[in-house]
Amino acid sequence: MNRRNLIKKAGLGVIGLSMPGCGISRSLRQIEARATMRSARFSGTFLWPVNIFRDRIIRTTVGLRPYRPSGFVLRPERHDSKTIIHNYGHGGSGMSLSWGTGLLATEFALEHPSRNVAVIGCGVAGLTAARQLQKHGFKVTIYAKDVPPNTTSNKSLASWTPTSGLVDTDQRTESWDLQFRRAAHIAYRQLQLLVGPKYGVSWIDQWRFLDEYPEDATPHTNIRPPLLPSHLRAGQVVVGAEDHFYPCNYLVRRKTLRIEPSIYLEALVRDFLAFKGDLMIRTFDSIKDLMSLDQGLIINCTGLGSHHLFNDLELSPLKGQLIALIPQEEVNYATIGSLPGTTSEDFVHMLPRQDGIILGGTSEKGVWSMEPDQEATNRILTAHSRLFQGMQSGGFYR
Ligand SMILES: Cc1cc2nc3c(=O)[nH]c(=O)nc-3n(C[C@H](O)[C@H](O)[C@H](O)COP(=O)(O)OP(=O)(O)OC[C@H]3O[C@@H](n4cnc5c(N)ncnc54)[C@H](O)[C@@H]3O)c2cc1C
Numbered sequence: 553m554n555r556r557n558l559i560k561k562a563g564l565g566v567i568g569l570s571m572p573g574c575g576i577s578r579s580l581r582q583i584e585a586r587a588t589m590r591s592a593r594f595s596g597t598f599l600w601p602v603n604i605f606r607d608r609i610i611r612t613t614v615g616l617r618p619y620r621p622s623g624f625v626l627r628p629e630r631h632d633s634k635t636i637i638h639n640y641g642h643g644g645s646g647m648s649l650s651w652g653t654g655l656l657a658t659e660f661a662l663e664h665p666s667r668n669v670a671v672i673g674c675g676v677a678g679l680t681a682a683r684q685l686q687k688h689g690f691k692v693t694i695y696a697k698d699v700p701p702n703t704t705s706n707k708s709l710a711s712w713t714p715t716s717g718l719v720d721t722d723q724r725t726e727s728w729d730l731q732f733r734r735a736a737h738i739a740y741r742q743l744q745l746l747v748g749p750k751y752g753v754s755w756i757d758q759w760r761f762l763d764e765y766p767e768d769a770t771p772h773t774n775i776r777p778p779l780l781p782s783h784l785r786a787g788q789v790v791v792g793a794e795d796h797f798y799p800c801n802y803l804v805r806r807k808t809l810r811i812e813p814s815i816y817l818e819a820l821v822r823d824f825l826a827f828k829g830d831l832m833i834r835t836f837d838s839i840k841d842l843m844s845l846d847q848g849l850i851i852n853c854t855g856l857g858s859h860h861l862f863n864d865l866e867l868s869p870l871k872g873q874l875i876a877l878i879p880q881e882e883v884n885y886a887t888i889g890s891l892p893g894t895t896s897e898d899f900v901h902m903l904p905r906q907d908g909i910i911l912g913g914t915s916e917k918g919v920w921s922m923e924p925d926q927e928a929t930n931r932i933l934t935a936h937s938r939l940f941q942g943m944q945s946g947g948f949y950r
Contacts, residue, residue, distance in 0.1 A: 599759065600882040601940035602902060602909055604933055608877040610908055612924040615707025616869035618856040619643040619917070623719035623728045625864070626653055626735075628660045632843055635664050636850045639677055640858045641867055644717030644915070647676055647710035647811055651742035652735025654681035657851050658688050666849045670695060672836065673853035675705035679820040681851050686827045693830040693847070697857070700817035704855055709874065709903055709912055710816075711758070711886065712743070712809040717870050717915060743809050752815025752906070757885045758808045761800040761939075763892040766790060799942055800892045808886065812905050836861060871916040873928045876908030883909060890935055891942045900935040911936050 620641040628637045639657040642649055658681065661669060667690050671682045674696035682692045700706055714736045719728070746753045760766070787807030796803050825831065836842055839862065842850060852858060859867045888901045900913030913935065914928045 599885055599943060600880070601944050602877065602880065602883055602904075602911075602936065604877075604911075604937040604940055606933070609875055610878055611876045612929060613707045613874050613876070614922050614924055615704045615872050615874070616856050616920065616922070617644045617717050617872055617915070618646070618704070618858070619717055619868055619870045620864075620866050621720040622723040622725075622866065623732065624649075624653060625858075626656055626731055628663075631839055634843060634845075634848055634850055636842070636852055637661055638852045638858070638862075639681055640673075640852060640855055641864075642677060642718065642855075644870065644872070645714050646855070647705060647708045647813070648712050648714040648716075648743075648809075649732075649735050649739050650676045650680040651684070652738035653677065653731075654684040655738050656731060656735055657681050657853075658684040658690075661685060661690065661849055661851065662688060664849045666847070667691060668847050669693075669849045669851060670845050670847040671851045671853055672696065672842070673855060673857065674699040674821075674831065675703040675853065675855055676708075676817065676820075677705075677855060678851075678853035679817065679824060681853055682824050682829055683820065683827075685851070686824070686829060691828075692824070693832060694824065695832045695834040695836070695845075697833070697835040699831065699833070700821060701814055703817070705817055706813050707872070707874065708811075708813050709901070709910060710811040710813050711756075711903055712740070714739070740809075743811070746816075747809075749815075751819045752812030754810050755807055756810045756903075758806050759885055759887050760804040760806075760889050761798060761887075761891045761943075762802045762804060762889075763800055765802060766804050798891075810886070810903060810905065812907065814907055868918050869920055871914065871919040871921065872912060873914045873924055873932070874910050874912045875929060875932055876910055879904065879906065879908055887939065890939050900932055900939070902936060902939075 618641050620643070624641040624643070625638040628635055630636075637657050637660045639653050642653065654677065669685055669690045669692055671678050671685070671692055671694045674694050678694055678696065682694055685692050719732075743753055747755065787805075789805045791803040791805070793801045821831070842861075852862070854861055856867060856869055858864045883904045886901070886903045889899060900911065903910045903912075911932050913932050914925075
C-alpha cells in the first residue's frame with residue numbers, strides 16, 4: 553500500500569507541523585541528514601491551507617523576465633566617446649542578484665576617471681546599481697522610460713531564486729560562473745541586512761512535498777556543475793514519512809528570503825533620491841540617442857529593453873503570470889511544486905505577501921504578450937486547489 557492510500561485508509565485528517573529547534577545544516581552529509589530527519593519530532597502546528605476561489609482573486613499580472621541562454625551581461629563596452637557598462641539579462645533571478653551585479657558594475661565604473669554617471673533603467677537592476685555607485689562616491693542620474701510601480705521588477709514574485717531562468721548549463725563559461733558566484737554572494741548578504749518593514753524583506757519557510765528523497769538536500773548536487781555554494785541556500789530540513797501526515801514521503805522545508813516588490817522598490821527610490829540622485833523620465837530609441845547624454849559613463853540596466861536598444865537578439869522574454877488572492881494572515885509559509893502524483897505541468901508556487909497571496913508557475917519562452925492568459929490562470933488555480941485540498945484531506949491519489 554503506498555503512502556497516499558495508507559493515509560486515506562487510516563482516515564487521518566489534517567495534521568500540522570512545527571519544528572521545535574530542529575535544524576539540519578546543509579553542510580552535513582546526506583547520511584547525517586537522514587539520521588537527524590528520523591529523530592525530528594513534530595508537534596501540532598498547522599500549515600493553514602490557502603483558500604483557492606476565483607472570487608478571492610484581486611489582480612492578475614504579467615511580467616517578461618529578461619532571459620539570455622548564456623546568462624546576464626556584465627561588462628564594459630566603448631561606443632564613440634562613451635563607456636557603457638552593461639548590467640542586464642537577469643532572467644528570473646534579477647530581484648535576487650541585483651545588489652551583487654550592481655557592485656560588479658560599480659567596480660568597472662571605478663576604472664573610469666569620471667565620477668558622474670548615467671544609469672539607464674529604474675527597475676531593480678538600475679536602482680541597486682545606482683545605490684552601489686552612490687556608496688562609492690558617484691553622482692548618479694537615472695534615466696528611464698518607466699519607474700516603479702510600472703517596471704518588470706514590480707511584477708516579480710519575488711523570493712531568493714538566484715538561479716531561476718538565468719542561464720543554460722551548456723552555455724556557461726568559467727568567467728561567467730565567477731561573476732555569478734560573486735554577485736550571488738554579495739546579494740545574499742545585502743538582502744539579509746535589509747530584512748525588516750522598511751524594505752519589505754523577510755525570511756519565510758518554503759515547503760516542498762516529495763516522494764523521492766531530495767537530491768539537493770546534500771550540498772552541491774542539484775545543478776551540475778553546481779552554480780551555488782550550499783551556504784547560499786541555508787536552513788533546509790527534510791522530514792520523513794514517519795514524522796508527518798501529508799500525502800507524500802518527504803516534506804522539505806527551506807528558509808528563503810521574501811521581497812515585497814512594491815515596498816522594496818519604493819524604498820530604493822527614496823534612498824536614491826535621499827542621496828542626491830536625479831531621476832529623469834526619458835526613452836532612448838537607439839544607441840545614438842544615448843550618445844547625446846552629458847555623461848561619458850553609462851550603466852545599461854534596461855532589462856529586456858536591451859533587445860531593441862542594443863540589438864541583443866539573444867535576449868528574449870520568459871512570460872510569467874501571477875495571480876494575487878486576498879491575503880490570509882494565517883498563511884505564513886510558502887510552497888513550491890505540487891503534491892507527488894500530479895503531472896509536471898502542475899509545477900506551481902505560492903508566496904504570501906502583504907499585497908496578496910501570490911500564485912504563479914508559468915514561464916513562456918519567447919512570448920512578448922503582456923496580456924494575462926485565461927488558460928494559465930485556470931492551470932495555476934487548479935494545481936493549487938489540488939495542492940491545498942490534498943494537504944487538508946491527507947490523501948491525494950495518482
Ligand atoms: C512572474 C515573475 C516572477 C519573478 N520572480 C522572481 C523571483 O522570485 N526572484 C527573482 O530574483 N527574480 C524574479 N523575477 C525576475 C525579476 O523580476 C527580473 O529579473 C528583474 O525584475 C529584472 O530587473 P531589471 O531592472 O533588469 O528590469 P526592469 O524591471 O524591466 O527595469 C528595466 C528598466 O529599464 C527601462 N528601460 C528599458 N528600455 C528602455 C529604453 N529604451 N529607454 C529608457 N528606459 C528603458 C524600463 O523603463 C525600466 O525602468 C521574476 C519575474 C517575473 C516576471
